[in-house]
Amino acid sequence: MISGYFHIKFSIKKLIMIIGPMVVYSIPSILSAISDEGYSFQIITNQLLFVSHSQYWYMRTYIGLFLLAPVINKYLDTCSNKNRIALIVCLLFIATWQGTTCGDPSLYAGKNIINFMLLYSIGDTFRRYNNLIKQIPIHKLILAYLLLNTLLVGTYAYFSELAIARIIYRLSYQYCSPILLLNSILVFFIFMKISIMSALINNIARSVLTIYLIHCNNVFFPTIVEPAILRIFSEGSHFSNILGLFILTIAIFIICMIIDKILTPIWILTEKVSMIIERKLKIEYN
Secondary structure, eight states, X not given: OHHHHHOOOOOHXXXXXXXXXXXXXXXXXXXXXXXXXXXXXXXXXXXXXXXXXXXXXXXHHHHHHHHHHHHHHHHHHHOOHHHHHHHXXXXXXXXXXXXXXXXXXXXXXXXXXXXXXXXXXXXXXXXXXXXXXHTSOHHHHHHHHXXXXXXXXXXXXXXXXXXXXXXXXXXHTSTTOHHHHHHHHHHHXXXXXXXXXXXXXXXXXXXXXXXXXXXXXXXXXIIIIHHXXXXXXXXXXXXXXXXXXXXXXXXXXXXXXXXXXXXXXXHHHHHHHXXXXXXXXXXXXX
Protein backbone atom coordinates (compact mmCIF):
# COMPACT_ATOMS: atom_id res chain seq x y z
CA MET A 1 0.00 0.00 0.00
CA ILE A 2 2.87 2.35 0.84
CA SER A 3 4.59 1.42 -2.43
CA GLY A 4 1.41 2.27 -4.32
CA TYR A 5 1.10 5.61 -2.55
CA PHE A 6 4.63 6.71 -3.47
CA HIS A 7 4.85 4.67 -6.71
CA ILE A 8 7.62 2.19 -7.42
CA LYS A 9 10.24 3.73 -9.72
CA PHE A 10 11.75 0.77 -11.53
CA SER A 11 15.50 0.60 -12.11
CA ILE A 12 18.08 -2.16 -12.41
CA LYS A 13 19.97 -0.62 -9.50
CA LYS A 14 16.95 -0.87 -7.18
CA LEU A 15 16.23 -4.41 -8.33
CA ILE A 16 19.78 -5.50 -7.49
CA MET A 17 19.59 -3.68 -4.15
CA ILE A 18 16.50 -5.76 -3.35
CA ILE A 19 17.98 -9.07 -4.48
CA GLY A 20 21.42 -8.43 -2.92
CA PRO A 21 20.35 -8.79 0.74
CA MET A 22 18.31 -11.87 -0.20
CA VAL A 23 21.49 -13.49 -1.51
CA VAL A 24 23.51 -12.63 1.60
CA TYR A 25 20.92 -13.73 4.14
CA SER A 26 20.10 -16.89 2.19
CA ILE A 27 23.67 -18.18 2.58
CA PRO A 28 22.96 -19.86 5.99
CA SER A 29 19.95 -21.61 4.47
CA ILE A 30 21.96 -22.75 1.45
CA LEU A 31 24.76 -24.15 3.62
CA SER A 32 22.22 -25.80 5.93
CA ALA A 33 20.38 -27.44 3.02
CA ILE A 34 23.63 -28.78 1.54
CA SER A 35 24.80 -29.98 4.96
CA ASP A 36 21.53 -31.79 5.73
CA GLU A 37 20.72 -33.21 2.30
CA GLY A 38 24.10 -33.36 0.62
CA TYR A 39 25.11 -32.27 -2.85
CA SER A 40 22.46 -33.12 -5.41
CA PHE A 41 21.33 -31.55 -8.67
CA GLN A 42 17.95 -30.59 -7.19
CA ILE A 43 19.41 -29.06 -4.02
CA ILE A 44 22.02 -27.05 -5.92
CA THR A 45 19.47 -25.94 -8.55
CA ASN A 46 16.97 -24.83 -5.90
CA GLN A 47 19.63 -22.83 -4.09
CA LEU A 48 20.87 -21.18 -7.29
CA LEU A 49 17.29 -20.22 -8.17
CA PHE A 50 17.08 -18.36 -4.87
CA VAL A 51 14.46 -15.85 -6.05
CA SER A 52 11.85 -18.27 -7.42
CA HIS A 53 12.63 -20.84 -4.69
CA SER A 54 13.18 -18.27 -1.97
CA GLN A 55 12.06 -18.96 1.60
CA TYR A 56 10.92 -15.33 1.65
CA TRP A 57 7.47 -15.36 0.03
CA TYR A 58 7.09 -11.62 0.57
CA MET A 59 10.29 -10.79 -1.30
CA ARG A 60 9.48 -13.20 -4.12
CA THR A 61 6.06 -11.59 -4.58
CA TYR A 62 7.34 -8.03 -4.16
CA ILE A 63 9.91 -8.56 -6.91
CA GLY A 64 7.03 -9.57 -9.19
CA LEU A 65 5.20 -6.36 -8.26
CA PHE A 66 8.41 -4.37 -8.77
CA LEU A 67 8.75 -5.70 -12.33
CA LEU A 68 5.10 -4.98 -13.13
CA ALA A 69 5.03 -1.54 -11.48
CA PRO A 70 5.81 0.55 -14.59
CA VAL A 71 2.89 -1.02 -16.45
CA ILE A 72 0.56 -0.65 -13.46
CA ASN A 73 1.68 2.95 -12.94
CA LYS A 74 0.96 3.86 -16.54
CA TYR A 75 -2.56 2.45 -16.31
CA LEU A 76 -3.36 4.07 -12.95
CA ASP A 77 -2.03 7.45 -14.14
CA THR A 78 -4.28 7.49 -17.20
CA CYS A 79 -7.40 5.48 -16.35
CA SER A 80 -10.77 7.06 -15.58
CA ASN A 81 -12.29 6.93 -12.10
CA LYS A 82 -14.78 4.35 -13.39
CA ASN A 83 -12.03 2.06 -14.65
CA ARG A 84 -10.03 2.58 -11.45
CA ILE A 85 -12.99 1.45 -9.36
CA ALA A 86 -13.58 -1.51 -11.69
CA LEU A 87 -9.93 -2.57 -11.34
CA ILE A 88 -9.98 -2.40 -7.54
CA VAL A 89 -13.32 -4.25 -7.32
CA CYS A 90 -12.04 -7.04 -9.59
CA LEU A 91 -8.77 -7.37 -7.68
CA LEU A 92 -10.68 -7.25 -4.39
CA PHE A 93 -12.95 -10.08 -5.50
CA ILE A 94 -10.07 -12.25 -6.72
CA ALA A 95 -7.70 -11.58 -3.81
CA THR A 96 -10.15 -11.37 -0.91
CA TRP A 97 -13.13 -13.54 -1.80
CA GLN A 98 -11.29 -16.34 -3.58
CA GLY A 99 -8.34 -16.06 -1.20
CA THR A 100 -10.40 -16.40 1.98
CA THR A 101 -12.87 -19.01 0.70
CA CYS A 102 -10.03 -21.19 -0.66
CA GLY A 103 -11.68 -21.28 -4.08
CA ASP A 104 -8.21 -21.14 -5.59
CA PRO A 105 -5.28 -22.62 -3.60
CA SER A 106 -2.83 -20.28 -5.36
CA LEU A 107 -4.67 -17.29 -3.83
CA TYR A 108 -4.99 -18.72 -0.32
CA ALA A 109 -3.90 -16.43 2.53
CA GLY A 110 -3.04 -13.53 0.20
CA LYS A 111 0.60 -14.44 -0.40
CA ASN A 112 0.40 -13.70 -4.12
CA ILE A 113 0.85 -11.01 -6.76
CA ILE A 114 -2.90 -10.35 -7.11
CA ASN A 115 -3.18 -9.25 -3.49
CA PHE A 116 -0.07 -7.07 -3.88
CA MET A 117 -1.55 -5.45 -6.99
CA LEU A 118 -4.75 -4.75 -5.03
CA LEU A 119 -2.85 -3.07 -2.18
CA TYR A 120 -0.72 -1.14 -4.66
CA SER A 121 -3.79 0.15 -6.52
CA ILE A 122 -5.47 1.15 -3.24
CA GLY A 123 -2.33 3.03 -2.15
CA ASP A 124 -2.23 4.90 -5.47
CA THR A 125 -5.91 5.81 -5.05
CA PHE A 126 -5.23 7.22 -1.58
CA ARG A 127 -2.51 9.44 -3.05
CA ARG A 128 -4.92 10.69 -5.69
CA TYR A 129 -7.61 11.51 -3.13
CA ASN A 130 -5.23 12.64 -0.41
CA ASN A 131 -7.08 15.93 0.16
CA LEU A 132 -10.36 14.14 0.89
CA ILE A 133 -8.69 11.75 3.34
CA LYS A 134 -7.10 14.66 5.24
CA GLN A 135 -10.57 15.99 5.99
CA ILE A 136 -11.34 12.96 8.20
CA PRO A 137 -10.63 13.88 11.87
CA ILE A 138 -7.81 11.78 13.30
CA HIS A 139 -9.70 11.09 16.54
CA LYS A 140 -12.45 9.38 14.53
CA LEU A 141 -9.89 7.20 12.77
CA ILE A 142 -8.24 6.19 16.05
CA LEU A 143 -11.63 5.50 17.64
CA ALA A 144 -12.69 3.35 14.66
CA TYR A 145 -9.40 1.42 14.85
CA LEU A 146 -9.73 0.77 18.60
CA LEU A 147 -13.39 -0.26 18.36
CA LEU A 148 -12.74 -2.60 15.42
CA ASN A 149 -9.86 -4.38 17.12
CA THR A 150 -11.52 -4.54 20.53
CA LEU A 151 -14.54 -6.16 18.91
CA LEU A 152 -12.33 -8.47 16.86
CA VAL A 153 -10.20 -9.70 19.78
CA GLY A 154 -13.20 -9.97 22.12
CA THR A 155 -15.26 -11.94 19.60
CA TYR A 156 -12.40 -14.30 18.79
CA ALA A 157 -11.67 -14.90 22.49
CA TYR A 158 -15.35 -15.54 23.27
CA PHE A 159 -15.81 -18.04 20.44
CA SER A 160 -12.29 -19.52 20.62
CA GLU A 161 -13.57 -23.00 21.46
CA LEU A 162 -16.18 -23.05 18.69
CA ALA A 163 -15.96 -23.67 14.94
CA ILE A 164 -16.88 -20.02 14.28
CA ALA A 165 -13.43 -19.03 15.57
CA ARG A 166 -11.89 -20.49 12.40
CA ILE A 167 -14.18 -18.32 10.28
CA ILE A 168 -13.25 -15.23 12.31
CA TYR A 169 -9.57 -16.08 11.88
CA ARG A 170 -9.91 -16.52 8.14
CA LEU A 171 -11.77 -13.21 7.77
CA SER A 172 -9.49 -11.26 10.08
CA TYR A 173 -5.90 -12.48 10.24
CA GLN A 174 -4.86 -13.76 6.82
CA TYR A 175 -3.10 -11.35 4.47
CA CYS A 176 -6.08 -11.26 2.11
CA SER A 177 -8.77 -10.96 4.80
CA PRO A 178 -11.22 -8.02 4.49
CA ILE A 179 -10.95 -7.05 8.17
CA LEU A 180 -7.15 -6.98 8.03
CA LEU A 181 -7.43 -4.83 4.91
CA LEU A 182 -9.74 -2.43 6.77
CA ASN A 183 -7.30 -2.38 9.68
CA SER A 184 -4.44 -1.54 7.33
CA ILE A 185 -6.43 1.28 5.73
CA LEU A 186 -7.25 2.83 9.12
CA VAL A 187 -3.59 2.69 10.21
CA PHE A 188 -2.54 4.12 6.84
CA PHE A 189 -5.00 7.03 7.20
CA ILE A 190 -3.80 7.74 10.75
CA PHE A 191 -0.15 7.94 9.71
CA MET A 192 -1.07 10.10 6.72
CA LYS A 193 -2.23 12.70 9.23
CA ILE A 194 0.88 12.51 11.43
CA SER A 195 3.98 14.51 10.55
CA ILE A 196 7.16 12.94 11.95
CA MET A 197 10.66 14.20 11.19
CA SER A 198 13.28 12.01 12.85
CA ALA A 199 16.77 11.01 11.77
CA LEU A 200 16.61 8.11 14.25
CA ILE A 201 13.46 6.69 12.67
CA ASN A 202 14.96 7.04 9.20
CA ASN A 203 18.09 5.24 10.36
CA ILE A 204 16.03 2.40 11.85
CA ALA A 205 13.90 2.19 8.69
CA ARG A 206 16.99 1.35 6.64
CA SER A 207 17.30 -1.92 8.58
CA VAL A 208 13.67 -3.03 8.23
CA LEU A 209 14.42 -5.31 5.26
CA THR A 210 17.29 -6.91 7.16
CA ILE A 211 15.06 -7.51 10.20
CA TYR A 212 12.55 -9.32 8.00
CA LEU A 213 15.17 -11.37 6.14
CA ILE A 214 16.99 -12.49 9.30
CA HIS A 215 14.11 -13.24 11.66
CA CYS A 216 12.25 -15.20 8.94
CA ASN A 217 15.34 -17.11 7.89
CA ASN A 218 14.63 -20.86 7.99
CA VAL A 219 17.83 -21.42 9.98
CA PHE A 220 17.55 -18.54 12.45
CA PHE A 221 13.78 -18.80 13.15
CA PRO A 222 13.41 -22.52 14.02
CA THR A 223 16.65 -22.69 16.03
CA ILE A 224 16.46 -19.40 17.98
CA VAL A 225 13.21 -17.45 17.58
CA GLU A 226 10.63 -20.26 17.71
CA PRO A 227 12.13 -22.00 20.81
CA ALA A 228 12.28 -18.62 22.58
CA ILE A 229 8.60 -17.95 21.81
CA LEU A 230 7.54 -21.42 22.98
CA ARG A 231 9.50 -21.00 26.21
CA ILE A 232 7.87 -17.63 26.89
CA PHE A 233 4.36 -19.05 26.50
CA SER A 234 5.07 -22.31 28.35
CA GLU A 235 4.94 -20.65 31.75
CA GLY A 236 3.85 -17.51 33.57
CA SER A 237 0.81 -15.26 33.40
CA HIS A 238 -0.66 -13.53 30.35
CA PHE A 239 1.10 -10.32 31.39
CA SER A 240 4.50 -11.99 31.69
CA ASN A 241 3.95 -13.70 28.32
CA ILE A 242 3.21 -10.37 26.63
CA LEU A 243 6.16 -8.72 28.39
CA GLY A 244 8.48 -11.57 27.39
CA LEU A 245 7.32 -11.40 23.78
CA PHE A 246 7.88 -7.63 23.76
CA ILE A 247 11.42 -8.01 25.13
CA LEU A 248 12.17 -10.76 22.59
CA THR A 249 10.91 -8.54 19.76
CA ILE A 250 13.12 -5.64 20.86
CA ALA A 251 16.11 -7.97 21.21
CA ILE A 252 15.63 -9.41 17.71
CA PHE A 253 15.19 -5.89 16.36
CA ILE A 254 18.45 -4.66 17.91
CA ILE A 255 20.47 -7.75 16.93
CA CYS A 256 19.29 -7.53 13.31
CA MET A 257 20.12 -3.81 13.17
CA ILE A 258 23.63 -4.49 14.46
CA ILE A 259 24.15 -7.22 11.85
CA ASP A 260 22.89 -4.85 9.15
CA LYS A 261 25.36 -2.15 10.22
CA ILE A 262 28.24 -4.65 10.34
CA LEU A 263 27.46 -5.65 6.75
CA THR A 264 27.37 -2.03 5.54
CA PRO A 265 30.53 -2.49 3.38
CA ILE A 266 28.73 -5.27 1.48
CA TRP A 267 25.70 -3.03 0.85
CA ILE A 268 27.97 -0.21 -0.35
CA LEU A 269 29.73 -2.62 -2.73
CA THR A 270 26.35 -3.94 -3.94
CA GLU A 271 25.20 -0.40 -4.69
CA LYS A 272 28.37 0.37 -6.66
CA VAL A 273 28.04 -2.84 -8.67
CA SER A 274 24.35 -2.16 -9.34
CA MET A 275 25.15 1.34 -10.64
CA ILE A 276 27.77 -0.09 -13.02
CA ILE A 277 25.36 -2.74 -14.32
CA GLU A 278 22.60 -0.16 -14.77
CA ARG A 279 24.89 2.11 -16.79
CA LYS A 280 26.00 -0.81 -18.97
CA LEU A 281 22.48 -2.05 -19.67
CA LYS A 282 20.92 1.42 -20.10
CA ILE A 283 17.42 0.03 -19.54
CA GLU A 284 14.55 2.48 -19.21
CA TYR A 285 11.36 0.86 -18.02
CA ASN A 286 9.06 3.57 -16.68
